[in-house]
Amino acid sequence: MGNRILAALAALISAFALTSSMAVTAAAAASSDVKAAYLYPRADRFDTDLCPCTVPDDWDGTYFEHDAGGYAVKLYMFDGLELAGKVEFHPQDERVYVYDTLVDGVTITAEVAGKTYVPKNGYYDLEFAEGQYVMVKMIASEGTRTEAHATA
Numbered sequence: 001m002g003n004r005i006l007a008a009l010a011a012l013i014s015a016f017a018l019t020s021s022m023a024v025t026a027a028a029a030a031s032s033d034v035k036a037a038y039l040y041p042r043a044d045r046f047d048t049d050l051c052p053c054t055v056p057d058d059w060d061g062t063y064f065e066h067d068a069g070g071y072a073v074k075l076y077m078f079d080g081l082e083l084a085g086k087v088e089f090h091p092q093d094e095r096v097y098v099y100d101t102l103v104d105g106v107t108i109t110a111e112v113a114g115k116t117y118v119p120k121n122g123y124y125d126l127e128f129a130e131g132q133y134v135m136v137k138m139i140a141s142e143g144t145r146t147e148a149h150a151t152a
Contacts, residue, residue, distance in 0.1 A: 038142075038144070040078045042146065045073055047070075048071065051064045051066045051072075052065050062074055065090070065093070070091030070150075071091065072088070073089040073136045074086065076138075082101075084104065085099055085140070086099045091150060096124045100119040108138065112124075130152060133149055134151065136150050
């Protein structure tokens with residue numbers, strides 16, 4: 001019984017701390033001229049042994065080709081329900097795509113194996129050894145980050 005009370009008290013304190021930090025963030029964002037909403041990150045990995053496969057999204061969808069031993073990565077950031085940006089790593093042709101899908105004053109960039117890439121109309125061709133692990137990161141200028149390992 002005592003453990004349940006302590007657990008409930010800990011949950012209440014955590015909820016209060018989270019609510020307070022969200023209020024501070026909202027107040028700071030309201031004082032800015034630029035929209036600075038919190039972006040919610042998401043990272044998905046796909047075993048491309050099981051592809052070809054299509055992964056839908058609100059922007060243009062994604063098609064990953066079959067690549068034996070490869071793992072594709074799709075990183076997203078959402079502003080509420082709106083897609084704010086996405087980064088895709090395609091192991092079959094070793095390409096990275098970077099999209100900044102909202103005009104909101106927040107810039108989306110990608111970092112792949114330590115090199116930074118900016119959004120563009122098209123893709124970046126990369127070179128990796130077959131089977132090499134590759135760290136793919138998505139970074140928003142307001143501080144949100146997400147990352148996942150891919151395999152070329």
